[in-house]
Amino acid sequence: MNSQLSKACFLAVDLGATSGREVICFRDAEGKFRFEEIHRFPNAILNVGGGYYWDIFALYASVVEGLRKCAAAGWRPESIGIDTWGVDFGFAGEDGTILGLPRAYRDSYTDGAPEDLYAVIPKEDLYARTGIQILPFNSIFQMFRQTGSGFSPMKHASKLLFIPDLLGYMLTGEMVCEYTVASTSQLLNPVTRDFDDVLLAAAGVSRDMFPKMVMPGTVVGELTDSLADYTGLGKTKVVAVAGHDTASAVAAVPAMTKNFAYLSSGTWSLMGIETEKPVICREAFDMNFTNEGGVEGSVRFLKNITGMWLLEQSRKEWKKQGKDYSYPEIVEMARKGASFTVTVNPDDPRLANPSSMTSMISEMCLEKGGKAPADDSEMVACIFRSLAFRYKEVLDSLRNLAPFDIDRLYIVGGGVRNELLNRMTEEVTGVKVVAGPAEATAIGNCMVQAQAAGLVADRWEYRRIVAEL
Numbered sequence: 001m002n003s004q005l006s007k008a009c010f011l012a013v014d015l016g017a018t019s020g021r022e023v024i025c026f027r028d029a030e031g032k033f034r035f036e037e038i039h040r041f042p043n044a045i046l047n048v049g050g051g052y053y054w055d056i057f058a059l060y061a062s063v064v065e066g067l068r069k070c071a072a073a074g075w076r077p078e079s080i081g082i083d084t085w086g087v088d089f090g091f092a093g094e095d096g097t098i099l100g101l102p103r104a105y106r107d108s109y110t111d112g113a114p115e116d117l118y119a120v121i122p123k124e125d126l127y128a129r130t131g132i133q134i135l136p137f138n139s140i141f142q143m144f145r146q147t148g149s150g151f152s153p154m155k156h157a158s159k160l161l162f163i164p165d166l167l168g169y170m171l172t173g174e175m176v177c178e179y180t181v182a183s184t185s186q187l188l189n190p191v192t193r194d195f196d197d198v199l200l201a202a203a204g205v206s207r208d209m210f211p212k213m214v215m216p217g218t219v220v221g222e223l224t225d226s227l228a229d230y231t232g233l234g235k236t237k238v239v240a241v242a243g244h245d246t247a248s249a250v251a252a253v254p255a256m257t258k259n260f261a262y263l264s265s266g267t268w269s270l271m272g273i274e275t276e277k278p279v280i281c282r283e284a285f286d287m288n289f290t291n292e293g294g295v296e297g298s299v300r301f302l303k304n305i306t307g308m309w310l311l312e313q314s315r316k317e318w319k320k321q322g323k324d325y326s327y328p329e330i331v332e333m334a335r336k337g338a339s340f341t342v343t344v345n346p347d348d349p350r351l352a353n354p355s356s357m358t359s360m361i362s363e364m365c366l367e368k369g370g371k372a373p374a375d376d377s378e379m380v381a382c383i384f385r386s387l388a389f390r391y392k393e394v395l396d397s398l399r400n401l402a403p404f405d406i407d408r409l410y411i412v413g414g415g416v417r418n419e420l421l422n423r424m425t426e427e428v429t430g431v432k433v434v435a436g437p438a439e440a441t442a443i444g445n446c447m448v449q450a451q452a453a454g455l456v457a458d459r460w461e462y463r464r465i466v467a468e469l
Contacts, residue, residue, distance in 0.1 A: 021041075268309075
């Protein structure tokens with residue numbers, strides 16, 4: 001390993017809703033960027049007293065363990081960057097103490113919050129001010145609920161930190177508010193890239209609760225003295241990358257022209273295009289598309305689609321029954337059950353967090369006048385087919401709204417390994433599908449760090465590098 005290590009390497013901390021990973025990016029002897037996974041660990045929502053939370057302290061401990069592994073393997077990264085899912089946040093008190101555990105976006109406490117907030121800010125005005133897809137778990141609705149319920153951590157908070165910024169604070173002692181993850185909150189004006197005071201007031205939070213807004217590529221600080229010693233990495237810099245994981249993934253789409261759509265496929269499927277300006281119009285509002293921040297001030301015009309969550313939850317049920325299917329087995333099951341043609345809408349709210357995913361899917365199939373999947377193979381086939389047809393619906397909408405012709409769909413993230421679903425998507429949509437890379441989020445994270453270090457010029461150079469991997 002060390003024989004390949006050159007002057008600069010970077011460490012990406014990439015956290016998802018079900019797992020986290022730490023990946024090293026480095027230049028090999030020929031000067032090409034290469035990537036190596038250092039550490040992988042589970043992440044799970046905690047059910048405490050009927051509420052859903054993230055164990056931020058367990059995540060921190062896992063990240064630190066990865067830093068120690070990095071040093072033990074002989075790597076000395078130029079910097080560290082953290083990306084996570086969006087919308088969720090935690091709090092720090094006036095003395096800097098972290099207050100409680102962050103609420104998780106799948107908590108039903110925001111059910112009905114959008115409708116309640118519309119009494120203060122009409123739905124159309126909310127979208128016009130933000131261009132953000134209206135989903136009940138958006139940060140604005142979480143803050144609205146927490147304020148209204150007197151949630152203690154918020155009540156006593158001095159600062160509010162989105163998840164990647166909260167972990168960055170735990171590593172460095174420095175607080176920032178990174179733009180791309182803040183853009184998912186439905187509190188920002190996408191033109192000014194700043195918080196909207198009217199929306200802050202409606203959510204019950206003050207501007208003072210947010211640290212300084214920074215763009216991807218900003219150095220947050222260095223590892224604290226204690227962590228520098230404990231991990232063995234010394235005073236390594238921490239860079240605010242594109243903190244929202246999809247923003248990092250889109251940065252690593254290996255496109256050579258702007259005429260592309262992307263599908264970041266994981267627990268969530270996020271399908272969209274990259275534009276220079278937000279797309280805010282009646283059609284986008286009606287279709288519930290979102291305008292989120294990307295690297296270099298770009299806009300990710302996209303729609304959230306419930307993705308592999310359906311399969312992940314089904315697999316958990318099967319595992320409890322003693323059926324621990326591998327991913328190759330899952331794909332073969334989909335082929336076996338291909339004659340099952342009933343589909344469901346993956347974005348139906350009932351599939352957000354049902355007590356039994358397989359039972360709910362079966363119930364929805366029966367509602368459509370079809371039959372329920374007869375076995376696990378037909379259930380997998382139903383999930384794959386449902387996703388492919390949902391992708392077509394969303395891509396058709398994008399074609400109507402995009403300021404350019406879409407000639408390719410790039411699939412990145414863990415879903416690239418699902419060749420069967422990728423082929424189904426290409427057949428259903430009629431658009432050329434290009435799969436890869438699987439670790440786009442971690443790669444995009446590292447590319448922003450490389451740009452901060454002066455090794456790459458812009459996001460188009462990121463993409464040329466990724467295309468050569």
